[in-house]
Amino acid sequence: MTFQNKISNYKNIVDKELKSIYNKGPLNLTEPINHILSGGKRLRPLLCLLTASAFKGSKKDALIASVAIELLHNFTLIHDDIMDNDDIRHGLSTIHNKWNNSIAILAGDATLAIALIHLNRLTENKNLIIEHFNYALIQVCEGQALDLAFQYNMDISEEDYISMIDKKTGYIIGLCSMLGSIISKNDNSINIKLKKYGILIGRAFQIQDDLLEITSNQNKMGKSLKSDFLLNKKTYLTIKANSINSNIVNKCIKTAKNDFNLGFSKYKNFLVENGIVDESIQKINGILASARSILDGLDMNNKYLYEYIKLILNRDA
Amino acid sequence: MTFQNKISNYKNIVDKELKSIYNKGPLNLTEPINHILSGGKRLRPLLCLLTASAFKGSKKDALIASVAIELLHNFTLIHDDIMDNDDIRHGLSTIHNKWNNSIAILAGDATLAIALIHLNRLTENKNLIIEHFNYALIQVCEGQALDLAFQYNMDISEEDYISMIDKKTGYIIGLCSMLGSIISKNDNSINIKLKKYGILIGRAFQIQDDLLEITSNQNKMGKSLKSDFLLNKKTYLTIKANSINSNIVNKCIKTAKNDFNLGFSKYKNFLVENGIVDESIQKINGILASARSILDGLDMNNKYLYEYIKLILNRDA
Numbered sequence: 001m002t003f004q005n006k007i008s009n010y011k012n013i014v015d016k017e018l019k020s021i022y023n024k025g026p027l028n029l030t031e032p033i034n035h036i037l038s039g040g041k042r043l044r045p046l047l048c049l050l051t052a053s054a055f056k057g058s059k060k061d062a063l064i065a066s067v068a069i070e071l072l073h074n075f076t077l078i079h080d081d082i083m084d085n086d087d088i089r090h091g092l093s094t095i096h097n098k099w100n101n102s103i104a105i106l107a108g109d110a111t112l113a114i115a116l117i118h119l120n121r122l123t124e125n126k127n128l129i130i131e132h133f134n135y136a137l138i139q140v141c142e143g144q145a146l147d148l149a150f151q152y153n154m155d156i157s158e159e160d161y162i163s164m165i166d167k168k169t170g171y172i173i174g175l176c177s178m179l180g181s182i183i184s185k186n187d188n189s190i191n192i193k194l195k196k197y198g199i200l201i202g203r204a205f206q207i208q209d210d211l212l213e214i215t216s217n218q219n220k221m222g223k224s225l226k227s228d229f230l231l232n233k234k235t236y237l238t239i240k241a242n243s244i245n246s247n248i249v250n251k252c253i254k255t256a257k258n259d260f261n262l263g264f265s266k267y268k269n270f271l272v273e274n275g276i277v278d279e280s281i282q283k284i285n286g287i288l289a290s291a292r293s294i295l296d297g298l299d300m301n302n303k304y305l306y307e308y309i310k311l312i313l314n315r316d317a
Numbered sequence: 318m319t320f321q322n323k324i325s326n327y328k329n330i331v332d333k334e335l336k337s338i339y340n341k342g343p344l345n346l347t348e349p350i351n352h353i354l355s356g357g358k359r360l361r362p363l364l365c366l367l368t369a370s371a372f373k374g375s376k377k378d379a380l381i382a383s384v385a386i387e388l389l390h391n392f393t394l395i396h397d398d399i400m401d402n403d404d405i406r407h408g409l410s411t412i413h414n415k416w417n418n419s420i421a422i423l424a425g426d427a428t429l430a431i432a433l434i435h436l437n438r439l440t441e442n443k444n445l446i447i448e449h450f451n452y453a454l455i456q457v458c459e460g461q462a463l464d465l466a467f468q469y470n471m472d473i474s475e476e477d478y479i480s481m482i483d484k485k486t487g488y489i490i491g492l493c494s495m496l497g498s499i500i501s502k503n504d505n506s507i508n509i510k511l512k513k514y515g516i517l518i519g520r521a522f523q524i525q526d527d528l529l530e531i532t533s534n535q536n537k538m539g540k541s542l543k544s545d546f547l548l549n550k551k552t553y554l555t556i557k558a559n560s561i562n563s564n565i566v567n568k569c570i571k572t573a574k575n576d577f578n579l580g581f582s583k584y585k586n587f588l589v590e591n592g593i594v595d596e597s598i599q600k601i602n603g604i605l606a607s608a609r610s611i612l613d614g615l616d617m618n619n620k621y622l623y624e625y626i627k628l629i630l631n632r633d634a
Binding site for chain 1: 342343344345346392396399400418419420422423425426427429430431433434437443444447448451452454455458459461462463465466
């Protein structure tokens with residue numbers, strides 16, 4: 001089976017599971033939860049399923065873990081979208097926008113609850129999987145807290161930033177590959193390697209997100225980019241730009257508050273002129289090379305985890 | 318040891334555990350979480366510890382479960398206070414009031430994460446306990462969702478209302494006594510009886526809350542009562558009042574929007590004149606008699622669970 005067919009099959013299976021996951025609660029929970037679960041590329045469940053497939057692990061348990069992780073991911077999106085006041089997610093209206101903040105807070109909470117209940121269906125290594133799942137949960141909360149805190153701090157180093165995005169984005173992706181490995185009954189040393197592989201992918205994924213804000217069609221990014229820039233949200237590129245000349249970055253933000261296009265294009269020019277765009281591309285490539293080298297040392301059944309790296313690299317927004 | 322000494326000891330132990338539960342995360346999480354955890358009567362952990370004591374269960378495991386339940390309870394309070402826009406909790410400023418909504422959403426999420434991680438320390442029956450914990454979690458989300466939905470519906474029966482408060486308040490209290498029983502390695506039939514005992518206590522507790530809004534010193538209840546009444550939040554007493562004459566209740570709310578004291582005192586008079594206050598007292602007594610009769614059939618080591626019913630009944634706000 002080609003990789004494309006494989007992931008298309010997996011996506012269909014995950015979509016189907018998610019459709020029937022929560023239909024019996026109060027309408028003001030089932031409606032928003034099913035609304036938000038209808039969108040998304042399922043990149044996280046795919047990684048868990050591909051990892052289990054690479055090591056001949058139980059497809060049944062991998063599907064259970066995959067669905068729980070996608071629910072965990074959606075829980076974070078629902079709450080983050082309230083905090084960032086974002087209106088659109090996966091091309092759909094966000095819950096707090098379509099309903100209200102109270103419903104969005106509760107829908108997020110319930111989505112996490114459903115994930116936790118779903119994990120109870122696992123047949124093996126349940127305790128270990130739950131332990132790692134809960135660890136990823138606290139990491140993602142702390143990552144989001146650091147992201148909020150960094151807005152009020154101009155003195156964020158690259159190291160601080162990487163540590164924050166590893167928590168906010170990396171650990172959940174590391175959880176995907178690690179659980180796929182645990183389900184395959186690999187040795188702990190392999191589980192840890194797979195976890196590291198996933199964290200690196202998450203790190204590259206986030207820096208690529210930061211880069212796409214600058215290089216992609218602005219309409220695709222929309223309001224989220226605008227508010228992130230005006231709120232002084234840190235990205236890999238703003239960290240680099242601040243380290244070269246924070247006065248210029250501040251001036252661009254100040255200009256953008258009156259005329260967004262003018263301030264933002266001045267900022268983009270500054271990034272290109274100072275080689276920050278190129279540096280970011282090299283950073284992403286370097287991280288993904290490290291991820292690839294982890295795979296090189298592993299005895300796997302197929303090349304899906306190599307293909308997964310390309311899948312991440314080739315997304316456009 | 319007297320019951321008072323016993324619960325005072327237990328409260329100190331739980332307080333001490335909670336003080337050291339989360340001190341190493343980002344400051345914008347550790348500060349709000351430790352702020353909110355510093356208050357509260359610890360009624361839920363006490364019930365879990367007393368149940369384990371009544372059946373000679375492991376004190377160590379009961380303490381772990383107790384602390385996790387208190388964290389679960391605080392998670393719900395932090396998020397509910399945002400939804401209800403309440404400023405004060407346990408005499409302390411609420412998190413969204415002292416910090417902001419984003420910090421409160423995240424602090425609630427992290428508090429739940431800490432609870433889940435804490436459960437991993439259990440030595441026995443871990444899977445069963447986690448399963449019941451997660452079940453209580455989804456129940457409390459659904460209970461809060463129903464509570465929100467009921468505001469827009471005048472046609473709520475007593476049965477609907479009891480079902481909502483069982484979810485919102487009862488299941489967590491049922492979880493306390495049930496986990497105390499599971500930790501004591503009781504038969505499942507006894508676990509189920511203890512769960513039922515806790516749910517009944519939660520039900521009486523909530524109706525007593527509803528009653529205290531009417532009978533207690535208004536200053537004690539404060540803004541929360543005012544906004545609940547104006548928002549048409551359902552209570553046991555409003556359900557009864559609506560079933561007698563919903564036009565009068567609506568008129569009282571309408572009057573209260575201009576002159577709160579006038580509208581609310583008219584509503585109180587209506588409740589007294591129609592015997593609804595007396596009926597509520599009888600309802601609470603009837604529920605607690607059922608809780609007591611569950612205990613009558615159990616072979617216990619001490620009378621603490623009978624005393625616990627009195628503790629709940631004698632609280633003043």
